[in-house]
Amino acid sequence: MSDTPCQRSLYQPFDCEIITVTDLTSAEKLFRVRRMDGLPLGHLPGQFVQVSLLGWGEAPISVASSPTREGAFELGVRNAGSLTSAMHLMQAGDTFGVRGPFGRSFDLQRLHGQDLLLISGGCGLAPLRSLIQYCEDRPDEFDQITVLYGAKSPGDRLFKDELAAWEASARFACSLTVDSVPGGDCFSGSVGLITALIPPLTIVPENTVAVVIGPPAMYRAVIAELKKKELGPERIVVSLERQMRCGVGKCGHCTIEHLYCCQDGPVFWLDEIEHLRGAL
Numbered sequence: 711m712s713d714t715p716c717q718r719s720l721y722q723p724f725d726c727e728i729i730t731v732t733d734l735t736s737a738e739k740l741f742r743v744r745r746m747d748g749l750p751l752g753h754l755p756g757q758f759v760q761v762s763l764l765g766w767g768e769a770p771i772s773v774a775s776s777p778t779r780e781g782a783f784e785l786g787v788r789n790a791g792s793l794t795s796a797m798h799l800m801q802a803g804d805t806f807g808v809r810g811p812f813g814r815s816f817d818l819q820r821l822h823g824q825d826l827l828l829i830s831g832g833c834g835l836a837p838l839r840s841l842i843q844y845c846e847d848r849p850d851e852f853d854q855i856t857v858l859y860g861a862k863s864p865g866d867r868l869f870k871d872e873l874a875a876w877e878a879s880a881r882f883a884c885s886l887t888v889d890s891v892p893g894g895d896c897f898s899g900s901v902g903l904i905t906a907l908i909p910p911l912t913i914v915p916e917n918t919v920a921v922v923i924g925p926p927a928m929y930r931a932v933i934a935e936l937k938k939k940e941l942g943p944e945r946i947v948v949s950l951e952r953q954m955r956c957g958v959g960k961c962g963h964c965t966i967e968h969l970y971c972c973q974d975g976p977v978f979w980l981d982e983i984e985h986l987r988g989a990l
Contacts, residue, residue, distance in 0.1 A: 720958050723762050723807030729782055730802055734868050737789050738833060739798055740774065744782045746805065751783045754815035755840035756949060756977045760957045761785070762807035766793040770954040770972075773811065774836040776843035786836030786868065812957040814977050816841055816921065816947065818851075824919045825854040827911070829932055831904055831924030835859055835868045837949055838923045842876070849881060856911065857884040860904030860924075864888055864897040904928065908935040915940040923949045929990045933980065943981035950976050950989065 729742040745751065751759070753773050762768040769791065775784035789798045797806070826845065830838040845855050857876055861867045867888070876884040885907045887900040900907070904924075920936050922929060929948060936946055952964035952971040964971035967986045983989040 720809065720812075723760075723809050725805050726808045728800060728802050728804050728806075731800065734786065735866055738836075738868060739787055739789075740869075741785045741787060741797070741800075742782050743785060743808075745808075750777070750780065751808075751811060753777055753783065753811035753840075754818070755844045756815040756837060757811040757813050758837075758954070758957075758976065759785070759808050759810035759812065760954075761793070761797070762809070763793055763796055764807075766796045768807075768809075768955070769793045770812075770957065772837035772840075772949075772976075774839050776840050776847060778844055778847035786833065786839075788833050810957060812954070812972055814973070814975055816977055817979075818844070821919055822851050823853060825856075825914060825917050826852055827856045827858070827913065827918055827920040827936075829858045829904065829908075829920060829922045829924070831860045831928045832862065832866070833868065834923035834925070834928075834949075838921065839869060839872070841921065842882075846881065853917065855882050857882050858886075858904060858907045859884075860887045860889070860907075860928075862889050863892055864895050864899075865892075903931070905931050905935050908932070908939065911939070913939045913941065915942070915945065919945050919947060921947045921949075926951070926990070933984075933990075943984055944979060946980040948978055948980055948983070948990075950978065950983075952976070 725746040726743045727746050732740040734740050758770050758772045760768050761771050771785050773783055774786040787794050787797050789795050828838055845852055876882045887902055891897045920941055922932050950971055954964045954972040955961045957972050959970040959973040966989050
C-alpha cells in the first residue's frame with residue numbers, strides 16, 4: 711500500500727513557489743508561498759513546517775497565516791542562520807522544499823466562545839498572526855479579543871500595517887509597546903516592557919484564555935502578571951521554541967523531559983508543562 715500525500719509530506723519535501731517577498735524589518739521577511747502541486751498546506755493555527763534548500767539544510771519555521779486565507783500560506787523568516795540567510799536572497803518565482811505541517815495547533819474548540827488575550831513579543835507575532843487572522847475570519851466563534859504586542863524598538867515591530875489596522879478595528883482591543891526608542895526615531899506609542907500592558911486590563915478569569923508567544927525571557931514575567939489576574943495555568947497557552955530538526959519525534963533534539971515539542975507541542979497548556987524542568 712502506497713503512502714498518502716499527507717504521509718509522504720512528513721518525510722519527503724514538496725516543492726513550493728514564492729509568490730511575493732515582503733520586508734518586515736531589517737532582519738525579517740514575509741514569504742507568501744504556494745504548493746506547486748496545487749494542494750493546500752492543510753495546517754491549523756500554531757503549527758510549523760520544515761523548510762529545506764538544497765545545500766543549506768532544513769529549518770523549522772512557523773506558519774504566519776490562517777488556513778482561512780486560501781490559495782497560499784505565509785512564513786515569517788528571521789535572518790538567523792545559513793538557511794534563513796539564503797532564503798533572504800530569494801525572490802518571487804524561486805522555489806524551496808517544505809515538509810509538514812507539524813505539531814499541535816491551538817485548540818480552537820477550547821478557545822471557542824472565550825475572551826482571548828493574545829500576547830506576543832518580538833518575532834512571536836508571526837505564529838500568533840495565524841490565530842489573529844483566524845479570529846478575524848471567524849468572528850462569531852470568539853468573544854472579546856485583546857492583542858498585546860511588544861518589540862525592542864519601533865523599527866523592530868512586525869506587520870506594522872496590520873498592527874495599525876488591529877488598533878483601529880472595532881473587533882480587537884490592541885495595545886503596543888517598545889522597550890526603547892533609539893535617538894532619531896519618531897514614535898508616539900508606549901515605551902516599556904510588555905508586562906506593563908497587563909495590569910490595566912479588566913479580565914473575567916472564568917471566561918478568558920491567554921495565549922503567550924515570544925522570546926523565552928518573556929514567559930515567566932508575563933505568566934506571573936496573568937496569575938495576578940487570577941488566570942489559572944489551565945487557561946494559559948504557550949508556544950515554545952526548540953531545535954525541532956526532524957518534526958516527527960525521531961531525533962530527540964526538542965525533548966522537554968518526556969515530551970517532544972515537535973509532536974506534543976509547540977503549543978501547550980501551561981498546566982501541562984510548568985512543572986517540567988527547562989520548559990520555560
